[in-house]
Amino acid sequence: xxxxxIITLKKDVLDxxxxxxxxxxxxxxxxxxxxxxxxxxxxxxxxxxxxxKAEEKVKDMCKKLLANxxxxxxxIIESQ
Amino acid sequence: MNxxxxxxxxxxCDRDMDVALKKFGFKNKKxxxxxxxxxxxxxxxLPGGFSYGDYLRCxxxxxxxxxxxxxxxFAKSGGNVMGVCNGFQILVEAGLLPGVLLRNKxxxxxxxxxxxxxxxxxxxxxKDIEKDTLELHIAHNEGNYFCSNDQIKKxxxxxxxxxxxxxxxxxxxxxxxxxxxxxxxxxxxxxxKNILGMMPHPERMIDVSISGEDGSIFFKxxxxxxx
Numbered sequence: 001x002x003x004x005x006i007i008t009l010k011k012d013v014l015d016x017x018x019x020x021x022x023x024x025x026x027x028x029x030x031x032x033x034x035x036x037x038x039x040x041x042x043x044x045x046x047x048x049x050x051x052x053k054a055e056e057k058v059k060d061m062c063k064k065l066l067a068n069x070x071x072x073x074x075x076i077i078e079s080q
Numbered sequence: 081m082n083x084x085x086x087x088x089x090x091x092x093c094d095r096d097m098d099v100a101l102k103k104f105g106f107k108n109k110k111x112x113x114x115x116x117x118x119x120x121x122x123x124x125x126l127p128g129g130f131s132y133g134d135y136l137r138c139x140x141x142x143x144x145x146x147x148x149x150x151x152x153x154f155a156k157s158g159g160n161v162m163g164v165c166n167g168f169q170i171l172v173e174a175g176l177l178p179g180v181l182l183r184n185k186x187x188x189x190x191x192x193x194x195x196x197x198x199x200x201x202x203x204x205x206x207k208d209i210e211k212d213t214l215e216l217h218i219a220h221n222e223g224n225y226f227c228s229n230d231q232i233k234k235x236x237x238x239x240x241x242x243x244x245x246x247x248x249x250x251x252x253x254x255x256x257x258x259x260x261x262x263x264x265x266x267x268x269x270x271x272x273k274n275i276l277g278m279m280p281h282p283e284r285m286i287d288v289s290i291s292g293e294d295g296s297i298f299f300k301x302x303x304x305x306x307x
């Protein structure tokens with residue numbers, strides 16, 4: 001089973017990279033952007049056919065390593 | 081006093097830390113990250129560097145390495161553990177210290193001498209240091225200390241801040257904050273104060289002819305007061 005997850009910074013955490021990307025795009029003429037927040041994307045191919053079980057395992061991975069819950073949120077965006 | 085410095089793949093201040101500890105009287109051993117057992121130690125040091133190439137988040141991979149389970153057990157049973165720079169990042173990722181270290185506010189790698197104000201001397205790490213401020217060296221890309229409002233309240237309530245970035249007279253303000261750290265925090269303790277994490281490198285300030293000697297003050301106090 002392939003599971004895709006994204007990890008984003010929590011709302012009140014400063015994202016200087018997102019800010020610079022925003023400024024650069026603004027300088028390139030993309031003037032109608034309100035905000036940019038940068039995140040991380042993972043594709044995890046796991047040997048587990050039960051969707052629920054696979055997602056539980058991936059959630060555990062997020063909590064223990066992939067995300068730092070002090071500053072980040074994780075979300076499963078696709079399981080197939 | 082026996083100390084152990086852990087070397088992770090990508091550590092690059094492990095030798096400097098080894099030299100500094102030995103200079104001030106510690107019997108130091110360098111321990112490889114893949115080892116499981118920690119030798120009998122009065123102090124375990126996680127040195128600076130770029131463990132595992134800073135992959136995922138700085139310190140995140142190292143915090144799960146084999147030796148860290150022993151370091152965590154040692155720390156939780158009251159053993160003294162100190163993390164400097166990348167070592168500080170590993171300690172927060174291991175959950176031994178509160179908060180997290182984000183990318184520097186202005187996205188620049190900072191490498192310079194700074195001053196820190198010692199917040200509290202009622203602990204073994206800073207007990208007999210007469211100076212209120214120390215000149216130390218920082219070299220990092222992710223030193224921007226951050227934690228939630230609840231955490232910062234707990235940190236203040238328990239007096240867990242070890243060092244603040246300041247000017248040489250101890251003035252703590254935005255102008256003397258090199259990386260955007262919340263409240264100018266440069267180092268923190270755990271609640272029991274046996275674990276210390278800090279971004280500045282005392283081991284780089286132990287030679288009067290090439291640096292300064294404020295690091296020497298720190299290590300002299302350490303060997304005298306460490307329990």
